[in-house]
Amino acid sequence: MSNYWNSFVQKLDPYVPGEQPKDKKYVKLNTNENPYPPSVNVTAAIKDAANSQLRLYPDPSCDELRKKIAGHFGLEADQVFIGNGSDEVLAFSFMTFFSRENPVAFADITYSFYKVYANLCSLSPKIIPLHDDFTLPVGAFCEPNGGAVIPNPNAPTGRVLPVASIQQILDAHPDRVVIIDEAYIDFGGKSAVPLIKDYPNLLIVRTLSKYSALAGIRVGFALGQKDLINGLNTVKNSFNSYTIDRLALAGAVAAIDDDGYSKKMAQKIMVTREQTIEQLRKMRFHVIPSQANFIFASHTEVNAELIFHALRDRGVLVRYFKQPRISNYLRITIGTDEEMDQLIRALTDILSS
């Protein structure tokens, strides 16, 4: 707190990201990063872009990348907005589409940055509790609200929402923007992108961080009808003209081009996920069905916070949220088979002691 900060900043409660440890090497299963490296074409494209042209500003409208993404999804370039990670895209979306008068709706158990954005935009959100099994109460999301934001699959639960349910929510709010945050959609879920042509109120947010293994270059994007994309551009261009650097642009274009590689890695991760779920269930974990690159699990006897610390002591980082309803759960990113073996060994050790 400070006399120099305005009253707005005094009230902010920032997001705390998962730990990026510097003290030693961990099996890092805490921030949903992809365990496999990005495509070699991506690193080659970046090396190629590391040249004297770095003295020049990047293209502020990211034309080449927008065209590439549009082509990939069967959309037009003016239906694509690029941001500095999907977090920036979400921040701009909150600034553009939601208002104090009509509270935006999101679930009680969801990506915890949403309530930080709401705070940043001085909005009082309408918090809708998930069902006991962490499925989304579609009916409650269809009641009047000022728009909604729903991750699909949900984080940190991993539960997927059928496209038909999304359609139901979109139909209920023709005048409000419904954001579907598809950060984890490529690990087995079904995308709502085909609905864009029929729903001017649908905005889909994506990221290259997970599926394309590029958390390190910060590229996210939004897909929607032109009118929504224009709104995002208006806010972005009132904030920062050049949000994506030349290197990230080059890498992102190469990543979209080599989607086949990302798909192959995602399939490996999905196989590992199902094996890990099976192993955890044998160890008496209750595991929520997941279509993401992470799982959400609770042991039937041993406290999650205790396991979290014991895993950390054994060099395995997972994510623990000290929050109502989920304080006995661990969110575990799917790593390589070997990393998951290390997790299982550490858990065996912890549970037998």
Add this chain to the structure above:
Amino acid sequence: MSNYWNSFVQKLDPYVPGEQPKDKKYVKLNTNENPYPPSVNVTAAIKDAANSQLRLYPDPSCDELRKKIAGHFGLEADQVFIGNGSDEVLAFSFMTFFSRENPVAFADITYSFYKVYANLCSLSPKIIPLHDDFTLPVGAFCEPNGGAVIPNPNAPTGRVLPVASIQQILDAHPDRVVIIDEAYIDFGGKSAVPLIKDYPNLLIVRTLSKYSALAGIRVGFALGQKDLINGLNTVKNSFNSYTIDRLALAGAVAAIDDDGYSKKMAQKIMVTREQTIEQLRKMRFHVIPSQANFIFASHTEVNAELIFHALRDRGVLVRYFKQPRISNYLRITIGTDEEMDQLIRALTDILSS
């Protein structure tokens, strides 16, 4: 305009950056980029960082880079804030330190993004007219205001403000934040950084875009006492945890390390600037004294807008602002000697026709 945008966005009037042309190759003197490439150590460091680690998030607190910058300026790491270009740093600064109740002050002729930020934050700024010769009316800036933002040297004029005048303004507003935007300070101006230890209300904003020839990687930073830096972190972490990617971080560290190279290039640019000013004056241009990597010039007979278009037709891009008081001026970035020769040849051609 759209039914989906909130009322706030309907009123925004975004910044329009200088053109990044794609149609053909120009002598590009319109966006104050450095004509020389960045240090080879920078491109080498980026190539080196283009590896499998890109799958991992970058360090959200940019510790290594903050330490490096702090060391360079004789400050502590917690006196440094890193942003995605100085534009993002400025946007966060407006969000953190200024309020609707106390209008922030800036000059009528200055970096035109300031009024866009004011609009973004729903502030009504106090606009202070520069003197007729474009010097800053220090007295007017010392009258009560809710803080101030002053580029030094000013853009687009290139005029420098003595550190003693900055101190006078800081003394007048002990309870308000005064931002000195030093984007162009390294081309002959004197920095206000040594004032930081005595002035808790001083925030200095810098960029690697100009002096370090790295407009393409988007790194800016703020220097100030810990309390101001904490405020910026609070807003940044309510917006986007990971604003700087791994590649930009690696490049920025290398750029600070090889400051000697940037200094040498800046000296070359300053020599070229003085030669160009001399030539333009011989051609009957009125040129404002500049301590920046650009000059602001007005021909005594021929209209600036006409020259702007005629230069463009001849493959030379400069910046023209259709604004009161400066609509007969051109802002010309200092390029290489050869680029300035091309400018002079084109101008000779235009003025003789």
